[in-house]
Amino acid sequence: MMNKLLLGRFIPGHSLVHRLDPRSKLLLSFYYIGIIFLANNWQTYLVLFLFTILAVRLSEIKMSFFIRGVRPLIWLILFTVLLQVFFTRGGTTYWSWGPIVLSQFGIVNGIYIFMRFVLIIFMSTLLTLTTPPLSLADAIEAILKPLRVVHFPVYEVALMLSIALRFVPTLMDETEKIMNAQRARGVDFGEGNLFQQMRAVVPLLIPLFVSSFNRAEDLATAMEARGYQGGEGRSKYRVLVWHAIDSWSVVGFAILTVILIWLRA
């Protein structure tokens, strides 16, 4: 059975983090990824770690959700960490074999890289767990707005994005339904050799494409019937409002930046 637990699926709530404006959440998340690269010793990593744990606690979401976010990427992380560990020279060398060395710097770097991955994943998981996808699309639209001066189609891109996000769960449901229907007709998904597995996908993909095209057409008709004619000048149903907590979080990140610069080696 398909597991609907998508990486970083939105979890409704009323915590401090949930109530933040999606624009500030999105911008601060990107900013956080930027300042992670300021950290270069154990003190700075410790500060970042504590800050991230604080943010997670403020979201009132269980830690297990965040750890789940790391799991799908664990092989990529381990690969990168091992590259760092075995190909960095410096400090005491404990062991070497041809170009491969196990050195003091290598081990320390490996730990830092690992921390960096985990912190970035935690923070971006925090963003998607606490922000409804459509608010995220609104935030992206708001942030892209200045690009209109260079004739970037901001409204169209925002609309495409919110429609795509809106239909992800629908598509997942549809996929599961069609898979079940074809299983009942004797298809084994994910069994047999590569050729057999590829063949099993055809009875799934064709109905999915057909229904997606039909749905797209219906949606377009419905939008036109209700007078949609492009985004210019449209008002919003969900108006984004900047609150005091948004300003306070910006202050929090500013303090974090100052501490990092002060502590870094």
Added chain:
Amino acid sequence: MDITFKDVDYTYQAGTPFESQALHDINLTIADHSFTAIIGHTGSGKSTLVQHLNALLKPTSGTVTIGERKITPETNNKHLKPLRQKVGMVFQFPESQLFEETVAKDIAFGPMNFGMSAEDAAKKAAEMLNLVGLPADLLERSPFDLSGGQMRRVAIAGVLAMTPEVLVLDEPTAGLDPAGRREIMGMVTQLHEKQHLTVILITHHMEDVASYADHVVVMEHGTIAKVGKPSDVFQDVAWLQERQLGVPETTEFAARLQKQGFHFDRLPLTEVELAAALLPQLPREAVQPHDE
């Protein structure tokens, strides 16, 4: 093939923070060659229940026995094909499962997956198309060029072509016009009577339950609220309406007559039964034909 549910629970997305229990403690026996209707409010777990019949879902606890085959939470996902061949499942809006270039190929898809030769499957396809009441010249057409009702029948033909012993239908007439509904239900009855298929039908049409089924299962919040013959279950009009389920129109009409002083030993389910029960109670002049 008898089907037995013993202490079956089912939880969607068990073990994740999104888990939700859809079936609680289901105990149920469906006899061989019976025609069972499953009714219940939307979200009561009907579709979840029937997906256990061919192990598309496996119970989170308890046992489902289908003929010789026992399905438990530990059952392996392999070797389920013989079971899936024996239990044909027509899902809600089955036309969404069509995908082949031609109607003939789509109907033959199921039987070929279960090991029938291409030749036999093609023969079967022609036979089944006839059975669901469609003309033979549709065989070489694309299934996507058909009308909604025709697509529905092709999809049903695709399931029947697997020659199942048990036929499960999840609201097979949803969205069809009254004539289309009668035809599909007529076809199902034929299969039940002539080929002795065990039929399990999920429906919201109480008339269908009254006219075709010999057993009714009433579901409520993931549990079985009542099991019995339609003529027994529909006696308690108030009980059903409390659960936002209707009764056949005839039964409702009879219940209203009863309030106005008519007497019924048992509430009738069909027009014929109603007429028979009403006739002796009407004043003589009203019944006698007028002399012209």
